[in-house]
Amino acid sequence: MLEAGADPHGENSEHTTTGLNHRKLLMWAFLGSDCMFFGTLIGTYLVSKGRSLVGPYAVDVFDIPVTSVSTFVLLMSSMSMVLAYAALTRGSLKGFRIWIASTAIMGMTFLSFQVFEFYEFANHEVHFKCSTPISDLTEHERTFIDKCAGQDASHEVEEQHGLTPRTNLFGTTFFVLTGFHGAHVTLGVVWLLSLLFYSFRGGVTAKRNLDVDLAALYWHFVDVVWIVIFTVVYLFGVFPGF
Amino acid sequence: MNLITKDPKAQSDTAHTGHPTPLTYFKIALILSITTAIEVGVFYIEWLGHGIIPVLVILSGLKFGLVALFYMHLKYDSPLFSWFFFGGLALATSVFIAVLGLFKFFVAQ
Numbered sequence: 062m063l064e065a066g067a068d069p070h071g072e073n074s075e076h077t078t079t080g081l082n083h084r085k086l087l088m089w090a091f092l093g094s095d096c097m098f099f100g101t102l103i104g105t106y107l108v109s110k111g112r113s114l115v116g117p118y119a120v121d122v123f124d125i126p127v128t129s130v131s132t133f134v135l136l137m138s139s140m141s142m143v144l145a146y147a148a149l150t151r152g153s154l155k156g157f158r159i160w161i162a163s164t165a166i167m168g169m170t171f172l173s174f175q176v177f178e179f180y181e182f183a184n185h186e187v188h189f190k191c192s193t194p195i196s197d198l199t200e201h202e203r204t205f206i207d208k209c210a211g212q213d214a215s216h217e218v219e220e221q222h223g224l225t226p227r228t229n230l231f232g233t234t235f236f237v238l239t240g241f242h243g244a245h246v247t248l249g250v251v252w253l254l255s256l257l258f259y260s261f262r263g264g265v266t267a268k269r270n271l272d273v274d275l276a277a278l279y280w281h282f283v284d285v286v287w288i289v290i291f292t293v294v295y296l297f298g299v300f301p302g303f
Numbered sequence: 304m305n306l307i308t309k310d311p312k313a314q315s316d317t318a319h320t321g322h323p324t325p326l327t328y329f330k331i332a333l334i335l336s337i338t339t340a341i342e343v344g345v346f347y348i349e350w351l352g353h354g355i356i357p358v359l360v361i362l363s364g365l366k367f368g369l370v371a372l373f374y375m376h377l378k379y380d381s382p383l384f385s386w387f388f389f390g391g392l393a394l395a396t397s398v399f400i401a402v403l404g405l406f407k408f409f410v411a412q
Contacts, residue, residue, distance in 0.1 A: 081381055089384045093391020100395025101402075108406045129343045133336060136366075140332035143374045147325055281375045285367050292363035296346050300355060 088275050092282050095245075099286050102241060103293055106234040110298070113229035116201025119298035122182045122224050131174035132291045135246075138167035139284040142253075146277045152267040154260060161257050161273075164280065168250040175243050179236070182224040191216045235294065242290060245283045252276050323373060331373050338366050 077083055141163040148156030189202055191209035198206070201222075208218045226236040256276055259265055265273060323331075342362050345355060372378040377385050 079381075079383060081383060086383070086387070089387040090391075093387045093389075093394075096388070096391040097395040097398065100392075100399045104399040104402045108402060125343065125346060129339065132339055136335045136339065137332060139370060139374050140328055140335075143328050144325055147322065147328065150322070278375055281370055284374075285370050288363055288366045288370070292342065292359050296342065296359055297356070300346075 082271060084271060084275065085278075088278055092278065095282065095286075099238075099242070099289075102234075102238040103289065106238050106294060109230045109234045113231045115229050116199075116204065117182075117185050117187075117222060117224050117228070118199070118201055118231055119235075119295075121187075121199050121201045122185050123295055123299050124178070124181070125295060125299065127174065127178065128291065128295050131171050131178075132287065134167050134174070135171045135284055135287050138164045138171070139281050141167065142277050142280045146270070146273055149265065149267055149270050149273055154265070154267075157265070157273070158257060158260055161253055161260075165250050165253040165257065168246055168253065168280075172243060172246055172250070175239065175246075182232075184221065185223045187218065187220045187222050189218055190214070191218065238294065239290065242283065242286055245286070249276070249280050249283055252279065322376060322379060327373065331369055335366055335369060338362050 079086065141160045145157050145160035145164060148154075148160055187202055187205050189198060189205075191212050192214035195203060195206065205218050205220055208220070209216060224232045224235075226233050253276060256265060256273060259272075342359060345351065345358050345362075348355070351358065371388070375388075377388065
Protein backbone atom coordinates (compact mmCIF):
# COMPACT_ATOMS: atom_id res chain seq x y z
CA MET A 62 0.00 0.00 0.00
CA LEU A 63 0.99 3.57 -0.52
CA GLU A 64 2.51 5.03 2.58
CA ALA A 65 0.78 7.99 4.12
CA GLY A 66 2.11 11.07 2.43
CA ALA A 67 3.85 9.14 -0.35
CA ASP A 68 3.94 11.14 -3.55
CA PRO A 69 4.06 9.06 -6.72
CA HIS A 70 5.18 12.07 -8.69
CA GLY A 71 8.40 12.31 -6.74
CA GLU A 72 7.73 14.99 -4.17
CA ASN A 73 6.36 17.22 -6.90
CA SER A 74 3.96 19.32 -4.91
CA GLU A 75 6.39 21.96 -3.79
CA HIS A 76 5.90 25.53 -2.70
CA THR A 77 7.62 26.89 -5.78
CA THR A 78 6.47 29.31 -8.46
CA THR A 79 5.68 26.40 -10.78
CA GLY A 80 4.33 24.09 -8.09
CA LEU A 81 6.89 21.56 -9.29
CA ASN A 82 9.97 20.24 -7.60
CA HIS A 83 12.98 22.17 -8.87
CA ARG A 84 15.28 19.16 -8.80
CA LYS A 85 12.95 17.28 -11.12
CA LEU A 86 12.55 20.31 -13.36
CA LEU A 87 16.32 20.65 -13.49
CA MET A 88 16.65 16.98 -14.44
CA TRP A 89 14.25 17.49 -17.36
CA ALA A 90 16.21 20.58 -18.43
CA PHE A 91 19.40 18.49 -18.29
CA LEU A 92 17.79 15.73 -20.37
CA GLY A 93 16.65 18.32 -22.92
CA SER A 94 20.21 19.63 -23.18
CA ASP A 95 21.58 16.08 -23.40
CA CYS A 96 19.26 15.57 -26.40
CA MET A 97 21.19 18.37 -28.10
CA PHE A 98 24.50 16.79 -27.08
CA PHE A 99 23.62 13.43 -28.63
CA GLY A 100 21.93 15.21 -31.56
CA THR A 101 25.26 16.80 -32.51
CA LEU A 102 27.11 13.48 -32.21
CA ILE A 103 24.53 11.62 -34.32
CA GLY A 104 24.52 14.49 -36.84
CA THR A 105 28.32 14.39 -37.07
CA TYR A 106 28.21 10.63 -37.59
CA LEU A 107 25.69 10.95 -40.44
CA VAL A 108 27.51 13.86 -42.07
CA SER A 109 30.74 11.83 -42.04
CA LYS A 110 29.07 8.69 -43.32
CA GLY A 111 30.54 7.50 -46.60
CA ARG A 112 33.46 9.96 -46.40
CA SER A 113 36.05 7.55 -44.96
CA LEU A 114 39.01 7.09 -47.28
CA VAL A 115 39.97 3.63 -45.97
CA GLY A 116 38.11 0.71 -44.39
CA PRO A 117 36.84 -1.08 -42.50
CA TYR A 118 33.36 0.36 -42.88
CA ALA A 119 30.11 -0.29 -41.03
CA VAL A 120 29.14 -3.16 -43.32
CA ASP A 121 32.45 -4.92 -42.54
CA VAL A 122 32.24 -4.84 -38.76
CA PHE A 123 28.63 -4.54 -37.57
CA ASP A 124 26.97 -7.68 -36.25
CA ILE A 125 23.25 -6.79 -36.19
CA PRO A 126 22.02 -9.94 -34.33
CA VAL A 127 24.46 -9.30 -31.44
CA THR A 128 23.53 -5.61 -31.23
CA SER A 129 19.82 -6.54 -31.35
CA VAL A 130 20.28 -8.68 -28.24
CA SER A 131 22.05 -5.88 -26.36
CA THR A 132 19.28 -3.48 -27.47
CA PHE A 133 16.67 -5.89 -26.10
CA VAL A 134 18.56 -6.09 -22.78
CA LEU A 135 18.60 -2.29 -22.45
CA LEU A 136 14.87 -2.05 -23.28
CA MET A 137 14.08 -4.63 -20.60
CA SER A 138 16.22 -2.75 -18.11
CA SER A 139 13.92 0.24 -18.61
CA MET A 140 10.97 -1.95 -17.68
CA SER A 141 12.68 -3.23 -14.53
CA MET A 142 13.60 0.36 -13.61
CA VAL A 143 10.02 1.53 -13.83
CA LEU A 144 8.93 -1.52 -11.80
CA ALA A 145 11.52 -0.63 -9.14
CA TYR A 146 10.00 2.82 -8.88
CA ALA A 147 6.46 1.41 -8.83
CA ALA A 148 7.42 -1.03 -6.06
CA LEU A 149 8.90 1.80 -4.02
CA THR A 150 5.81 4.02 -4.34
CA ARG A 151 3.74 1.02 -3.20
CA GLY A 152 5.95 0.80 -0.13
CA SER A 153 7.62 -2.50 -1.11
CA LEU A 154 11.29 -1.92 -0.33
CA LYS A 155 12.12 -5.55 -1.07
CA GLY A 156 10.52 -5.28 -4.51
CA PHE A 157 12.41 -2.06 -5.12
CA ARG A 158 15.74 -3.70 -4.28
CA ILE A 159 15.09 -6.72 -6.51
CA TRP A 160 14.07 -4.64 -9.51
CA ILE A 161 16.80 -2.01 -9.16
CA ALA A 162 19.44 -4.73 -8.81
CA SER A 163 18.01 -6.36 -11.97
CA THR A 164 18.25 -3.02 -13.76
CA ALA A 165 21.89 -2.57 -12.73
CA ILE A 166 22.73 -6.14 -13.84
CA MET A 167 21.08 -5.57 -17.22
CA GLY A 168 22.97 -2.28 -17.55
CA MET A 169 26.24 -4.12 -16.88
CA THR A 170 25.24 -6.79 -19.40
CA PHE A 171 24.69 -4.08 -22.01
CA LEU A 172 28.12 -2.63 -21.20
CA SER A 173 29.68 -6.09 -21.53
CA PHE A 174 28.15 -6.39 -25.00
CA GLN A 175 29.62 -3.01 -25.87
CA VAL A 176 33.09 -3.96 -24.62
CA PHE A 177 32.86 -7.22 -26.62
CA GLU A 178 31.78 -5.29 -29.70
CA PHE A 179 34.58 -2.73 -29.40
CA TYR A 180 37.11 -5.55 -28.93
CA GLU A 181 35.82 -7.36 -32.01
CA PHE A 182 35.95 -4.18 -34.08
CA ALA A 183 39.50 -3.40 -32.98
CA ASN A 184 40.59 -6.94 -33.92
CA HIS A 185 38.57 -7.19 -37.12
CA GLU A 186 39.96 -9.65 -39.66
CA VAL A 187 39.48 -9.56 -43.39
CA HIS A 188 38.86 -13.16 -44.40
CA PHE A 189 37.80 -14.43 -47.84
CA LYS A 190 38.62 -17.13 -50.36
CA CYS A 191 40.29 -16.11 -53.60
CA SER A 192 37.53 -18.00 -55.44
CA THR A 193 34.91 -15.57 -54.10
CA PRO A 194 33.44 -13.44 -56.91
CA ILE A 195 34.48 -9.78 -56.62
CA SER A 196 30.81 -8.73 -56.57
CA ASP A 197 30.37 -10.66 -53.30
CA LEU A 198 33.25 -8.86 -51.59
CA THR A 199 32.78 -5.64 -49.66
CA GLU A 200 34.56 -2.48 -50.75
CA HIS A 201 37.08 -2.94 -47.97
CA GLU A 202 37.73 -6.61 -48.84
CA ARG A 203 38.38 -5.65 -52.47
CA THR A 204 41.39 -3.59 -51.37
CA PHE A 205 43.04 -6.90 -50.38
CA ILE A 206 42.33 -8.63 -53.70
CA ASP A 207 45.98 -8.26 -54.78
CA LYS A 208 46.85 -10.83 -52.08
CA CYS A 209 45.32 -13.40 -54.43
CA ALA A 210 47.80 -12.62 -57.20
CA GLY A 211 49.72 -15.77 -58.12
CA GLN A 212 47.63 -17.90 -55.72
CA ASP A 213 45.21 -20.68 -56.60
CA ALA A 214 41.44 -20.31 -56.08
CA SER A 215 41.41 -22.23 -52.79
CA HIS A 216 43.83 -19.76 -51.17
CA GLU A 217 42.32 -17.80 -48.28
CA VAL A 218 43.22 -14.22 -47.54
CA GLU A 219 43.48 -13.44 -43.81
CA GLU A 220 44.53 -9.98 -42.80
CA GLN A 221 44.01 -8.27 -39.47
CA HIS A 222 42.74 -4.75 -40.10
CA GLY A 223 40.85 -3.48 -37.07
CA LEU A 224 38.67 -0.45 -36.56
CA THR A 225 39.79 2.05 -33.93
CA PRO A 226 38.97 5.75 -33.43
CA ARG A 227 42.12 6.56 -35.43
CA THR A 228 41.45 4.26 -38.39
CA ASN A 229 39.07 6.44 -40.37
CA LEU A 230 36.28 9.00 -40.10
CA PHE A 231 33.69 6.26 -39.51
CA GLY A 232 35.74 4.86 -36.59
CA THR A 233 36.18 8.30 -35.03
CA THR A 234 32.51 9.31 -35.17
CA PHE A 235 31.22 5.84 -34.26
CA PHE A 236 33.43 5.38 -31.18
CA VAL A 237 32.83 8.92 -29.94
CA LEU A 238 29.04 8.53 -30.22
CA THR A 239 28.70 5.02 -28.78
CA GLY A 240 31.52 5.66 -26.29
CA PHE A 241 29.69 8.66 -24.83
CA HIS A 242 26.50 6.62 -24.64
CA GLY A 243 28.41 3.85 -22.88
CA ALA A 244 29.78 6.44 -20.44
CA HIS A 245 26.20 7.54 -19.72
CA VAL A 246 25.18 3.91 -19.08
CA THR A 247 28.20 3.42 -16.80
CA LEU A 248 27.25 6.49 -14.78
CA GLY A 249 23.67 5.18 -14.62
CA VAL A 250 24.81 1.79 -13.29
CA VAL A 251 26.88 3.50 -10.57
CA TRP A 252 23.86 5.65 -9.69
CA LEU A 253 21.55 2.62 -9.46
CA LEU A 254 23.97 0.65 -7.31
CA SER A 255 24.40 3.69 -5.04
CA LEU A 256 20.62 3.82 -4.56
CA LEU A 257 20.54 0.10 -3.85
CA PHE A 258 23.17 0.41 -1.11
CA TYR A 259 21.58 3.62 0.14
CA SER A 260 18.27 1.77 0.59
CA PHE A 261 19.94 -0.56 3.14
CA ARG A 262 20.86 2.51 5.19
CA GLY A 263 17.31 3.77 5.24
CA GLY A 264 17.87 6.55 2.73
CA VAL A 265 15.27 5.33 0.25
CA THR A 266 11.64 5.11 1.34
CA ALA A 267 8.22 5.33 -0.28
CA LYS A 268 7.92 8.87 1.00
CA ARG A 269 11.39 9.90 -0.13
CA ASN A 270 11.21 8.59 -3.69
CA LEU A 271 12.44 11.59 -5.67
CA ASP A 272 16.04 10.31 -5.76
CA VAL A 273 14.81 7.12 -7.43
CA ASP A 274 12.50 9.05 -9.75
CA LEU A 275 15.42 11.18 -11.01
CA ALA A 276 17.65 8.12 -11.50
CA ALA A 277 14.80 6.43 -13.39
CA LEU A 278 14.40 9.42 -15.71
CA TYR A 279 18.12 9.38 -16.45
CA TRP A 280 18.04 5.63 -17.10
CA HIS A 281 15.08 5.84 -19.47
CA PHE A 282 16.83 8.65 -21.27
CA VAL A 283 19.91 6.51 -22.04
CA ASP A 284 17.43 3.91 -23.29
CA VAL A 285 15.67 6.29 -25.72
CA VAL A 286 19.03 7.56 -26.98
CA TRP A 287 20.03 3.97 -27.71
CA ILE A 288 16.76 3.41 -29.58
CA VAL A 289 17.81 6.20 -31.96
CA ILE A 290 21.45 5.03 -32.16
CA PHE A 291 20.42 1.45 -32.94
CA THR A 292 18.28 2.56 -35.86
CA VAL A 293 20.36 5.41 -37.26
CA VAL A 294 23.87 4.09 -36.66
CA TYR A 295 23.51 0.31 -36.85
CA LEU A 296 20.55 -0.46 -39.11
CA PHE A 297 21.00 2.50 -41.46
CA GLY A 298 24.79 2.06 -41.17
CA VAL A 299 24.73 -1.30 -42.91
CA PHE A 300 21.98 -0.34 -45.34
CA PRO A 301 23.49 0.37 -48.77
CA GLY A 302 22.63 3.69 -50.30
CA PHE A 303 21.68 5.51 -47.13
CA MET B 304 -3.61 26.10 -13.66
CA ASN B 305 -2.96 22.53 -12.73
CA LEU B 306 0.66 21.84 -13.50
CA ILE B 307 0.82 18.56 -11.64
CA THR B 308 -1.45 16.37 -13.72
CA LYS B 309 -1.77 16.86 -17.42
CA ASP B 310 -4.74 14.69 -18.22
CA PRO B 311 -7.15 13.73 -15.45
CA LYS B 312 -8.96 11.36 -17.82
CA ALA B 313 -5.73 9.50 -18.43
CA GLN B 314 -5.65 8.53 -14.78
CA SER B 315 -8.78 6.46 -15.04
CA ASP B 316 -6.84 3.43 -16.31
CA THR B 317 -4.07 3.79 -13.80
CA ALA B 318 -3.52 2.71 -10.26
CA HIS B 319 -4.51 5.02 -7.44
CA THR B 320 -0.90 6.22 -7.40
CA GLY B 321 -1.54 8.23 -10.57
CA HIS B 322 0.93 6.11 -12.57
CA PRO B 323 0.27 3.08 -14.78
CA THR B 324 0.01 -0.33 -13.16
CA PRO B 325 2.85 -2.90 -13.46
CA LEU B 326 0.66 -4.76 -15.99
CA THR B 327 0.73 -1.69 -18.24
CA TYR B 328 4.52 -1.59 -17.92
CA PHE B 329 4.72 -5.25 -18.97
CA LYS B 330 2.47 -4.56 -21.97
CA ILE B 331 4.68 -1.64 -23.02
CA ALA B 332 7.78 -3.85 -22.67
CA LEU B 333 6.10 -6.47 -24.86
CA ILE B 334 5.30 -3.88 -27.54
CA LEU B 335 8.90 -2.58 -27.37
CA SER B 336 10.28 -6.11 -27.79
CA ILE B 337 7.98 -6.93 -30.70
CA THR B 338 8.78 -3.59 -32.38
CA THR B 339 12.53 -4.27 -32.06
CA ALA B 340 12.02 -7.75 -33.54
CA ILE B 341 10.07 -6.22 -36.45
CA GLU B 342 12.85 -3.65 -36.97
CA VAL B 343 15.49 -6.35 -37.23
CA GLY B 344 13.18 -8.49 -39.43
CA VAL B 345 12.44 -5.59 -41.79
CA PHE B 346 16.17 -4.96 -42.04
CA TYR B 347 16.63 -8.33 -43.80
CA ILE B 348 13.83 -7.78 -46.35
CA GLU B 349 15.86 -6.78 -49.39
CA TRP B 350 13.00 -5.93 -51.76
CA LEU B 351 11.94 -3.03 -49.55
CA GLY B 352 14.88 -1.03 -50.91
CA HIS B 353 14.82 2.59 -49.75
CA GLY B 354 11.35 1.96 -48.30
CA ILE B 355 13.14 0.58 -45.27
CA ILE B 356 14.09 4.11 -44.15
CA PRO B 357 10.59 5.47 -43.34
CA VAL B 358 9.60 2.09 -41.85
CA LEU B 359 12.55 2.08 -39.45
CA VAL B 360 12.07 5.77 -38.59
CA ILE B 361 8.40 5.16 -37.72
CA LEU B 362 9.17 2.05 -35.62
CA SER B 363 12.01 3.83 -33.84
CA GLY B 364 9.76 6.86 -33.19
CA LEU B 365 7.08 4.56 -31.78
CA LYS B 366 9.54 3.03 -29.31
CA PHE B 367 10.91 6.45 -28.37
CA GLY B 368 7.38 7.76 -27.76
CA LEU B 369 6.28 4.78 -25.67
CA VAL B 370 9.29 5.01 -23.37
CA ALA B 371 8.97 8.79 -23.01
CA LEU B 372 5.21 8.79 -22.41
CA PHE B 373 4.79 5.74 -20.18
CA TYR B 374 8.16 4.89 -18.60
CA MET B 375 9.23 8.52 -18.17
CA HIS B 376 5.63 9.36 -17.16
CA LEU B 377 5.35 12.36 -19.48
CA LYS B 378 1.76 11.31 -20.23
CA TYR B 379 0.88 11.69 -16.55
CA ASP B 380 3.23 14.41 -15.32
CA SER B 381 3.24 18.15 -15.69
CA PRO B 382 3.24 19.47 -19.28
CA LEU B 383 6.14 21.71 -18.30
CA PHE B 384 8.39 18.63 -18.15
CA SER B 385 7.30 17.73 -21.69
CA TRP B 386 8.11 21.25 -22.86
CA PHE B 387 11.62 21.03 -21.40
CA PHE B 388 12.30 17.65 -22.94
CA PHE B 389 10.64 17.99 -26.32
CA GLY B 390 11.90 21.58 -26.60
CA GLY B 391 15.47 20.28 -26.36
CA LEU B 392 14.64 17.44 -28.71
CA ALA B 393 13.10 19.81 -31.28
CA LEU B 394 16.13 22.10 -31.08
CA ALA B 395 18.46 19.11 -31.49
CA THR B 396 16.48 17.87 -34.49
CA SER B 397 16.53 21.35 -36.10
CA VAL B 398 20.31 21.65 -35.71
CA PHE B 399 20.68 18.06 -36.92
CA ILE B 400 18.67 18.72 -40.10
CA ALA B 401 20.45 22.05 -40.68
CA VAL B 402 23.88 20.41 -40.45
CA LEU B 403 22.86 17.55 -42.74
CA GLY B 404 21.41 20.04 -45.23
CA LEU B 405 24.53 22.19 -45.04
CA PHE B 406 26.85 19.31 -45.83
CA LYS B 407 24.50 17.90 -48.46
CA PHE B 408 24.02 21.06 -50.50
CA PHE B 409 26.93 23.39 -49.75
CA VAL B 410 30.00 21.14 -49.66
CA ALA B 411 31.74 20.10 -52.85
CA GLN B 412 31.66 16.32 -53.20
